[in-house]
Amino acid sequence: MVSAAAIDDSSLQLTFVLFLTVVVITLFTALLTAPQRDEISEFYLGDRAMSPLRNGLALCGDYLSAATLLGSTGLVALTGYDGLMYLGGTTVAWMTVLLLIAEPLHRTGRFTLGDTVALRLPRRQRPVRVALAVCVLAIATLYLVAQLVGSVALLTQFTGVPSGTTRTLCVVVIGVFVILYASLGGMPGATVIQIIKAVMLVAGVLFTAGWVLHRFDWNPGALLERASERSGSGLSFLEPGLRYGGTVSNKLDFLSLELAIVLGLAALPHVLMRLLTPRNAGVLRSSVVWAVGLVGAVCLGAGVLGLGATALLGRDAIESTDRTGNAAVLLLAHELGGSVLTALLTCLAYLTLLAVAVGLTLAGASSLAHDLYGGVIRRGRAGETEELTVARLSGAVIGVLGILLALVARGANTATLAFLAFAIAASAILPTIVYTLFWRRFSAKGALFSLYGGLFCSVLPAVFSPVVSSAPGSFYPEADFAWFPLQNPGIVSIPAGFLLGWLGTVLDRGPGEDPATHEEFEVRMLVGADD
Template identity: 90%
Template sequence: MVTLAAIDDSSLQLTFVLFLTVVVITLFTALLTAPQRDEISEFYLGNRAMSPLRNGLAMCGDYLSAATLLGSTGLVALTGYDGLMYLGGTTVAWMMVLLLIAEPLHRTGKFTLGDTVALRLPRQQRPVRVALAVCILAIATLYLVAQLVGSVALLTQFTGVPSGTTRTLCVVVIGAFVILYASLGGMPGATVIQIIKAVMLIAGVLFTAGWVLYRFDWNPNALLERAADRSGTGLAFLEPGLRYGGTVSNKLDFLSLELAIVLGLAALPHVLMRLLAPRSSGVLRSSVLWAIGLVGAVCFGAGILGLGATALLGRDAIESTDRTGNASVLLLAHELGGSVLTALLTCLAYLTLLAVAVGLTLAAASSLAHDLYSEVIRKGRASQTEELTVARLSGAVIGTLGILLALVAWGANTATLAFLAFAIAASAILPTIVYTLFWRRFTAKGALLSLYGGLLSSVLLAVFSPVVSSAPASFYPEVDFAWFPLQNPGIVSIPLGFLLGWLGTVLDKGPAEESTAHEEFEVRMLVGADD
């Protein structure tokens, strides 16, 4: 936790003006583009006629959080090669989406993942929809809390540890904007802020990265040599193992984290929802390719920013300000462009937090309204107006829940919360997606075991890990009940989720699903209604 202000007050004042200006403009635009009719398709999917580039920008905006701009840059600044490997995993994750689930899911889905399962398991769809809604709510809430807590962590770079009133005001204001965008704007409103945020993020990161390279005469070797010299570790800074090396536990932790990132992206609720938005599979394919390129560009720029922070400021100066490294990009901006560039990047970080939180809230609200209320409680008899009202109310409830939890957990490590959400997605939802799409024998019992088992195993392993107790950075550092040695449970919970899905299916002695349902699902997955 930062204890002293890292940046001057003038940057904070300029950040406030810039952020308020961007929010007012995007909120006004989102309300103009919001659904004007009581049609759930418009609220859930928005404008399906968007070009691949605009869809790709929206996907990029959905995925890239402030953790990429602040956390990843800080990780590179403090650990060099290991941080760059982490950024590589962030980019590779989109390849998994493209190759594994994007087109089959798009062809078989309607509004949510629950619709795909309903087409595949029509007789027992309701208990699986409930399980999906529970998992999606858990993932979205964790990730949403991480974004709201991150807004406080970002504020500490200017004010030091904020007072209770300041902290509450920061979280409530960001949370209120999230509720407005998600509940009133729906997918059209979320798309507006995602595209604007993605354009600003790409431009801001690449511009600052170019400035760093300019300081070193466009010579990457000079940048690397200077970063190694000022890292305090010499050439070890440019070699693997500085953070995730040494002990077997550290190496397994890195593998577990990378598995959660690479596999978890393909099961994040707001990313899955975005995959259903393009009108055709061809547009989706091009959109994902755009997203891969755009995310790769941002990660490349973030790597340069991390190296530049070490090269220009020194690792000791960064750690003395913030031992997590999250302040490195702001310190670098202040070194390069003073208060103006610092304010621009800080405004960008806040906008990134807001945009990701909107996507998460909308995805969770859609699942609750469509899967839980309309299909389970009302058994498909809810009118579009009724379902839309529930979706808007759900957005407000989820946003309020996120605000309350963020105020309670404001000192939590935001990266830990986000990575746990990735682990749950990869352990619970991904096995269900893969088996639903590609295993003909898959049954509802297997889906339920995979969903609930993946969720519970991820949470329990995290509770009994150094994240919660035994370590200085734990929630409860003064006690020790951590018997699981890794920070991220993915290396255990992900295989367990797949195993439970297989086990539940092979042990299921109930009647098989109708063959006509299998045939319809397979035909739709291979051909699609739009192709």
């Protein structure tokens, strides 16, 4: 965090007015579109008659967080080529969803991933649903805390390091909005804010990127040349290795991070839940294509913004304000359009934080209510009104838990928390999805090994990494118990998750599933009940 305000007070005041206006409008709309009947399908899936474009916008809104607008542009501004490669991985990640996961999951799922596993492993589904709920809760909570901590980091750009009261108020206000959207609005309410956020994000990023290019007479070559001149690194700014080069550890860190991003997206709970909302696989396919295009456009625009910040402001000015680079896009906005553009992009960043947090809270609440309560505790006998009540209460509980953890983890690095969530998703949930869909022999024991083992292999290296101790930016910089050298555990935990899923299945000597069950599952996966 910076020690002094990066942006003037007028921008903060205008941001507050704009954000409050957008939140009031979207919250009112979300409540109007909220489920009016006690039907869990409406709460979990919302309006299944939406067009591919609207579904694509909702998918885009679910995925793109403030890290894309602030963190990614800052990474490009400070590291050039390496930052652009990171953005490229974000776009490529959606191809994994489109080609591997989307349609088979949609055809075999109902409300959650637990329903797909239950259809594939009906005899021993209960312990697998418990394991899935644990992993989903871990991912959703980590990512939710990252969003709430990020709201304080964003406020810091205006006020300097905020007081304890201001920090608490910021987290609590955002957290309460999250609970209202998720618990009262359900999927219809979440969809409203996701679509509005996606439209604003695409328009805002592309408009500002166009303004940057206009300053350089629409000549990308001139932009790149000026950015390299003012980066302090010369042509090295446009070559790989400025951040993730040099030592073997740095290169492995980059590979580990890219693996977590590319593979983790396909297993993020709120993205998986959104894949179940289109009415049929054809609409889903078109929706994901729209999402790929929209995410790619935002990432392209973010790259231009990062380069533009370096070209117009210089790396020294950005680092002197915020060494992480998160202030780059706000400083650029102030340079281009003064307080008005700064306020617009800051409002957009807060709306982005809020929208992603709502999706995460809803996904966590759905897993707790449908998988844990409905499928395990009540063994499928819970009425719709009963399960809906539990889902709403679960949303409130997860929201409160996120608020409390965000207040405790006030100095946490938001990017680290988010990327750890990606690593857990890629290490625990993705192997379970892939094996469930595509391996005939896969068993419940293999699923448990993959889920719990992937979670353990993600969290343990992270605890004993430079993220927690031994480095200046660690949680405990004074201590030194970091034996794992990388910032992200993905390069170790993802192969471990797949290996453990295979090992658990091979070692499983219990009674297998009825072969007819897998044949029925396979037909449904390939053909679907709605196509």
